[in-house]
Amino acid sequence: MQSTQSTFENLRKDFPILKRTVRDNKRLVYLDNASTTQKPNQVIDSITDYYRNYNSNIHRAVYALAEEATEAYEATRDKIATFINVKDRQEIIFVRGTTEAINLVAYAWGRSNIKEGDIIVTTEYEHHSNIVPWQLLTQEKGAKLEYIGMGDNGELILDDLDKYLATGKVKLVTFSLMSNVLGTITDADKIIEKCEAAGVLTLIDAAQAVPHMKVDIEKLGCDFFAFSGHKMLGPTGIGVLWVRKSVLETMNPFHGGGDMIREVHKYETTWNDLPYKFEAGTPNIADVVGFGSAIDYLTKIGMDNVREHEVELTKYAIEKLSEVKGIHIYGTKDITKRGGVISFNFADVHPHDVAQIIDGEGIAVRSGHHCAQVLMERLDVAATSRASFYIYNTKEDVDALVNSLNKVAKVFKL
Amino acid sequence: MSGNADIYHEMIVDYSRNPTNYGKLEGHDVIFHDSNPLCGDSIDIAMKIDDNKVTDIKFDGKGCAICMACSSVLTEITKGKSLDEVRKIEKNDILGELGLEHLQAVRIKCALLSLKVLKSALYIYLAKHLDDSEDTDKLKEDAANLY
Numbered sequence: 439m440q441s442t443q444s445t446f447e448n449l450r451k452d453f454p455i456l457k458r459t460v461r462d463n464k465r466l467v468y469l470d471n472a473s474t475t476q477k478p479n480q481v482i483d484s485i486t487d488y489y490r491n492y493n494s495n496i497h498r499a500v501y502a503l504a505e506e507a508t509e510a511y512e513a514t515r516d517k518i519a520t521f522i523n524v525k526d527r528q529e530i531i532f533v534r535g536t537t538e539a540i541n542l543v544a545y546a547w548g549r550s551n552i553k554e555g556d557i558i559v560t561t562e563y564e565h566h567s568n569i570v571p572w573q574l575l576t577q578e579k580g581a582k583l584e585y586i587g588m589g590d591n592g593e594l595i596l597d598d599l600d601k602y603l604a605t606g607k608v609k610l611v612t613f614s615l616m617s618n619v620l621g622t623i624t625d626a627d628k629i630i631e632k633c634e635a636a637g638v639l640t641l642i643d644a645a646q647a648v649p650h651m652k653v654d655i656e657k658l659g660c661d662f663f664a665f666s667g668h669k670m671l672g673p674t675g676i677g678v679l680w681v682r683k684s685v686l687e688t689m690n691p692f693h694g695g696g697d698m699i700r701e702v703h704k705y706e707t708t709w710n711d712l713p714y715k716f717e718a719g720t721p722n723i724a725d726v727v728g729f730g731s732a733i734d735y736l737t738k739i740g741m742d743n744v745r746e747h748e749v750e751l752t753k754y755a756i757e758k759l760s761e762v763k764g765i766h767i768y769g770t771k772d773i774t775k776r777g778g779v780i781s782f783n784f785a786d787v788h789p790h791d792v793a794q795i796i797d798g799e800g801i802a803v804r805s806g807h808h809c810a811q812v813l814m815e816r817l818d819v820a821a822t823s824r825a826s827f828y829i830y831n832t833k834e835d836v837d838a839l840v841n842s843l844n845k846v847a848k849v850f851k852l
Numbered sequence: 853m854s855g856n857a858d859i860y861h862e863m864i865v866d867y868s869r870n871p872t873n874y875g876k877l878e879g880h881d882v883i884f885h886d887s888n889p890l891c892g893d894s895i896d897i898a899m900k901i902d903d904n905k906v907t908d909i910k911f912d913g914k915g916c917a918i919c920m921a922c923s924s925v926l927t928e929i930t931k932g933k934s935l936d937e938v939r940k941i942e943k944n945d946i947l948g949e950l951g952l953e954h955l956q957a958v959r960i961k962c963a964l965l966s967l968k969v970l971k972s973a974l975y976i977y978l979a980k981h982l983d984d985s986e987d988t989d990k991l992k993e994d995a996a997n998l999y
Contacts, residue, residue, distance in 0.1 A: 786869075787917070788868075788915065788917060788919075789891075789916075790891050790893075790959075791860065791868075791916050794859075794860075794959065795860065806891045806892060807891075807892045811892070814892065820894065821891060849860045849865065850865055850868075850917075
């Protein structure tokens with residue numbers, strides 16, 4: 439543990455942004471990692487290296503630069519396969535992010551598989567990106583969208599799922615592996631077991647999970663799996679959709695254009711092999727390369743160590759925040775069932791006011807509905823403040839957050 | 853730039869705790885609702901209008917301290933005014949009253965949501981009661997371009 443601890447202290451130097459100050463020379467305490475993470479030099483450098491030294495398009499030209507670019511691009515696909523334990527690299531599709539991944543499934547799988555009267559099941563703690571695409575699809579098809587409810591402990595009520603599965607009309611169950619508001623880690627094994635028994639496909643929104651814990655696709659046994667690069671040290675605008683090959687092979691293309699074709703004639707086209715059939719147009723090459731460096735970085739630390747570090751920090755933060763009079767923390771207190779995301783409210787002060795006042799102390803937290811208005815309704819709040827951690831956060835960061843709340847208390851005379 | 857805690861002076865905090873003209877208005881002549889998708893501030897404004905004059909006004913909903921204070925001040929300013937005078941209310945009438953002229957861009961929507969709702973409510977009322985479509989179009993545009 440001693441060596442792990444020092445690893446986490448040492449890695450702060452890799453993140454140039456953590457050296458800057460904000461608002462009257464205050465140390466930046468960045469606690470909005472569920473939204474996006476900061477980038478280490480290794481990632482930033484690999485992107486500029488691509489643009490400086492081997493910028494070219496991929497999969498086409500035969501010259502040296504194109505070969506290097508193609509190699510770097512495809513190397514990231516292999517790194518991802520190892521990182522999330524995918525046996526077949528053809529199942530990994532590069533997309534802009536989790537939102538695009540889910541929309542791709544709704545469009546390319548959903549439009550030809552969902553019919554009138556069918557049911558798609560999601561949950562009450564989803565991000566809008568795992569609700570709205572399904573609303574669009576079910577409304578278009580005359581199908582129905584149902585929700586697995588959430589208990590007061592912030593965990594899903596899986597009996598709801600049994601009820602929907604019993605109708606025999608469910609075609610897809612889609613859920614996040616970790617709530618972006620409450621940090622609740624979903625019992626995916628149980629959901630997938632039920633769905634498999636019922637012959638229903640499952641989609642996992644892993645945007646919050648993959649950056650923070652070891653995830654094994656083989657073990658999970660889902661059919662669709664999506665996550666984003668920018669929440670795990672990588673650049674914005676790059677993410678992954680994994681689809682089980684037997685399902686992927688039945689799917690129509692998402693976007694038509696270059697690179698996704700085998701032969702184009704005036705009135706018909708044949709498709710390229712997987713995964714290229716789903717990667718139309720010149721992709722985000724630079725950021726795929728950068729994403730590869732992010733995965734290297736995390737692999738070196740080890741995802742079990744990442745999780746351990748965050749558990750430690752979250753435990754400490756819950757303990758310290760609970761000591762502040764008037765703080766209400768949402769979600770489960772069981773640390774084994776939650777990631778490093780803490781949503782809270784402070785007495786009757788609106789989260790926007792909390793965030794603004796502590797911003798003056800250099801603390802960056804998110805306030806608002808966190809793109810989860812269905813969950814906000816369920817919690818019966820307009821908004822929450824949210825602190826979320828990553829590998830470079832420290833107990834000093836937590837202390838700074840807790841101290842800054844004194845200022846809020848003073849301004850609002852709590 | 854008035855960045856942080858200094859915008860939370862006594863008046864703002866007091867208004868956020870004890871907003872004026874807050875609650876539901878029975879028997880209103882017009883009501884309008886809008887929200888700020890960014891932060892979830894959500895405001896209704898209801899008015900009683902008699903002889904082209906706002907005889908009563910109330911706002912309802914949830915918002916941050918800035919939103920609640922500005923809504924309070926706006927309803928105070930509006931009450932008793934003629935519709936012509938209400939049309940002329942500008943953002944600086946509200947911001948100035950609370951010393952928020954230099955509020956940063958991300959919070960300006962919190963401050964001006966209620967003014968947007970008021971202008972929209974007025975537009976709906978005038979569209980129903982007046983024939984001057986050019987005038988109401990102008991008002992609609994004003995509301996849309998507030999921030």
